[in-house]
Amino acid sequence: MNVEAPAGALSKESMGRPFWNQRLETIPRAQLDALHLARIQRLVTYAYENTAFYRRKLDAAGVKPSDIRSLADYKRLIPVTDKSEFIGLQQERPPYGDTLALPPDLVAHHCETSGTTGVPLAIPYSMVDTVRYGESWVYGFWGLGIRPTDTFYFAFGWGNFAGFWSAYWGARRLGCRIISGGGLDTKGHIQAIQRMKPTVLISTPTFALRMAQVAKEMGVDLSQSSIRYTYHAGEPGPTALPGMREQIETAWGAKAGELLGIAEVDAMAPGCPLGDGVHVNEMNCYTWSMDPVTGGESAEGEIGENVVTSYANTAQPLLNYRTHDLVRRRESGCGCGRTWVKFDGAVLGRTDFMVTVRGTNVYQTAVENILNQIQGVSMHYELVLTHEDGNDVMTVRFEPEPTLDAAHWDAVASDASDRIHKALHVRLRCTPVAPNTLPRFELKTKRIIDQRPKELRRALDR
Numbered sequence: 001m002n003v004e005a006p007a008g009a010l011s012k013e014s015m016g017r018p019f020w021n022q023r024l025e026t027i028p029r030a031q032l033d034a035l036h037l038a039r040i041q042r043l044v045t046y047a048y049e050n051t052a053f054y055r056r057k058l059d060a061a062g063v064k065p066s067d068i069r070s071l072a073d074y075k076r077l078i079p080v081t082d083k084s085e086f087i088g089l090q091q092e093r094p095p096y097g098d099t100l101a102l103p104p105d106l107v108a109h110h111c112e113t114s115g116t117t118g119v120p121l122a123i124p125y126s127m128v129d130t131v132r133y134g135e136s137w138v139y140g141f142w143g144l145g146i147r148p149t150d151t152f153y154f155a156f157g158w159g160n161f162a163g164f165w166s167a168y169w170g171a172r173r174l175g176c177r178i179i180s181g182g183g184l185d186t187k188g189h190i191q192a193i194q195r196m197k198p199t200v201l202i203s204t205p206t207f208a209l210r211m212a213q214v215a216k217e218m219g220v221d222l223s224q225s226s227i228r229y230t231y232h233a234g235e236p237g238p239t240a241l242p243g244m245r246e247q248i249e250t251a252w253g254a255k256a257g258e259l260l261g262i263a264e265v266d267a268m269a270p271g272c273p274l275g276d277g278v279h280v281n282e283m284n285c286y287t288w289s290m291d292p293v294t295g296g297e298s299a300e301g302e303i304g305e306n307v308v309t310s311y312a313n314t315a316q317p318l319l320n321y322r323t324h325d326l327v328r329r330r331e332s333g334c335g336c337g338r339t340w341v342k343f344d345g346a347v348l349g350r351t352d353f354m355v356t357v358r359g360t361n362v363y364q365t366a367v368e369n370i371l372n373q374i375q376g377v378s379m380h381y382e383l384v385l386t387h388e389d390g391n392d393v394m395t396v397r398f399e400p401e402p403t404l405d406a407a408h409w410d411a412v413a414s415d416a417s418d419r420i421h422k423a424l425h426v427r428l429r430c431t432p433v434a435p436n437t438l439p440r441f442e443l444k445t446k447r448i449i450d451q452r453p454k455e456l457r458r459a460l461d462r
């Protein structure tokens with residue numbers, strides 16, 4: 001793991017380099033895989049020896065750490081783990097069940113998943129874990145152009161949400177000045193930015209747009225503000241949704257970046273500077289894709305569920321951990337020069353929210369991308385899942401732009417339905433609802449409302 005900044009990181013020459021750590025980000029695949037195997041062998045032994053949870057699990061599968069002689073062995077022999085197992089054990093014996101691999105007094109930070117339904121997952125981090133998580137952000141920050149001379153503004157009320165705590169660890173790691181917006185309201189954030197002149201905004205992507213809207217109402221043009229970069233996590237953002245990238249970059253006059261993070265795993269995949277995908281930080285994580293139907297490994301370029309192993313979480317190890325995120329995985333290199341695995345378009349959907357309509361798989365981001373491009377449709381919409389006559393049904397409920405005359409709502413709805421039909425080969429019901437009636441969120445915008453019968457839901461709130 002790279003914990004020390006590369007020598008001379010602040011020299012003029014270093015500041016101009018496109019990589020935070022070129023040697024690690026461009027390491028040849030064969031070397032990277034050899035490194036993964038060595039680290040995984042150590043990690044499996046560590047998890048087996050230090051947690052009753054993994055000892056039980058591996059013993060039940062009849063596997064010993066010494067059985068892992070290749071990455072193929074690892075994927076085949078080590079049983080997958082799932083969030084629900086951890087939550088179950090934590091509920092039996094709070095706060096961490098018997099999944100903790102360290103003495104409790106070495107837990108340096110505690111977070112919880114920010115889900116709006118269900119039971120939260122408790123996530124412990126050691127001090128070293130927090131440094132490693134932060135490092136993942138630095139790769140993304142640097143790739144976008146952010147340097148130690150920048151000033152970060154966190155438009156965020158902290159809470160227990162790991163996403164932006166780890167961004168904070170990253171900003172510290174990079175050596176930047178940090179300003180916390182804390183519990184200010186939207187107007188307060190805008191005034192603080194005008195007063196303090198930060199150069200980097202950290203927020204959820206929808207909150208960046210919300211701020212832009214409120215600023216407009218205040219008569220403030222944020223494209224003329226001091227912000228030069230915006231960086232996002234927590235919900236589908238500029239990589240998955242090009243329409244959203246354009247809106248954010250225009251409103252803020254800034255370059256927008258994004259990172260795919262999973263609270264219990266790592267800030268695992270910083271955005272590619274080319275903007276069309278995210279790169280797994282392979283210094284912190286090992287990943288493979290699972291075919292959602294067969295459970296076997298899916299081929300490169302096919303859509304599969306991201307299964308991840310974290311080297312960043314030593315407090316609560318995660319082996320072959322199911323993320324329920326659907327990704328299209330590439331190992332064949334990238335135009336930006338990085339050799340790390342790339343997920344084209346970031347996360348394409350969730351296994352628990354993948355709806356099959358008349359034999360076609362429909363992904364949340366695919367629908368959102370289309371809605372983003374339609375004139376007259378605002379950024380406020382939700383996708384409602386129901387089950388009717390034996391089929392999953394997805395209904396798109398959207399707020400038309402407030403300036404759009406109500407007489408045109410139905411035409412916009414039918415335009416949306418036609419475009420979705422053309423692009424995805426399924427017809428979805430599109431229903432306009434009055435402006436300002438859908439709920440607003442400052443943290444994670446809840447786009448999917450699952451109203452299917454409980455037994456049909458596989459949703460594990462993340």
Ligand SMILES: [Zn+2]
Pocket residue numbers: 272273274279334335336337338342
């Ligand atoms: Zn790239």
